[in-house]
Amino acid sequence: MAGIQIREGKAPFEIPSIAEPCFTYYKIIGDLASGAPPVVVVHGGPGAGHEYLLTFADLWWDDGLPVVFYDQIGCASSTHLPQKAGDQSF
Template structure:
C-alpha cells in the first residue's frame, strides 16, 4: 500500500460520455513519479462496481520500478461520477464504456506507453483493451480473471450449493424479492469469507471496496 514516503498525486479527469448529457469525471491516483521516459503500471480494479482501494497494495511491489503505479475508480464507482439512474441499463454499462474511459485517462495524463494489470473483472476489461492492440500497451497481466462468464457462474453455483442451508435460504429470498436486509448482507459476507478472501478480518482496502458497492450497487447489479 502507499506509504507516507511515497510521492502521491490524486485528481480527476473529465470523461465525456456521448450518450448522456451529464458531465462525468474519473478519479485517479498516481503512486510514484509520472514523468517522461518512464512507463507506468496501470491497474484495473474488479467488481464490476468496486474501487481502487483494495489493489493499492500493488504499490508494495511496484515501489522498486522506475515507473509509477496508476490506479483509478471506474465510472459509476467510488470517487468517480455515479449514475444511479442507469441502474439496469445493460446497453449503457458495456465493456466499451470502460475501454473508452481508460483510453481517455491515458490521453489526459499524457501516457504514451504503459503496462496493464487487471484483477477479476478488471482482467476481463484489460483483455478487451489488449485485443484492440493499442500501440501504447507493452505488457499485460491478468490476475484471477474468468475467461468464461458461463463457467464462472457455474462454479459460483457449485460453491453456493455447498453453503449451510440457512445461508442459502437468505440468499434465495433476496433473489426472489430483491429486498436488501442485514441478514442478506451477513449471508454475503459469509460467502465472501469462504470463497473470496480467506484473511480474517478482511484487509482494509477490500472492506472499503465492498463499502462502495453497498453505497451504490448500480454497476455491480447491472453488469
C-alpha cells in the first residue's frame, strides 16, 4: 500500500416532502477498487458523528480493507432537519 487514500464528499438525496436539498456526508479511507470488502462504520446517535470512530481507519493500514464512514441525517456534517423534530411519520 503506497499512501493512505482519503476521499470525502456529500451524497445528495431527495425527500419529497422537503423542498431543500439534502445530503449525507461521507469519508472513505482506502481504495474501494482494491477488491477487498469495504467496512461500513455506522455511528451511534442521536447527534454524534463519525469522528469518534476514526480509529477504524487502521483496518486499511493493517488489513487493506477500505473503510467507509458517514454521518447519518441530522448528525454532524449531514443535513439537519429541525423542522422534522418529533414528526413520527418522518
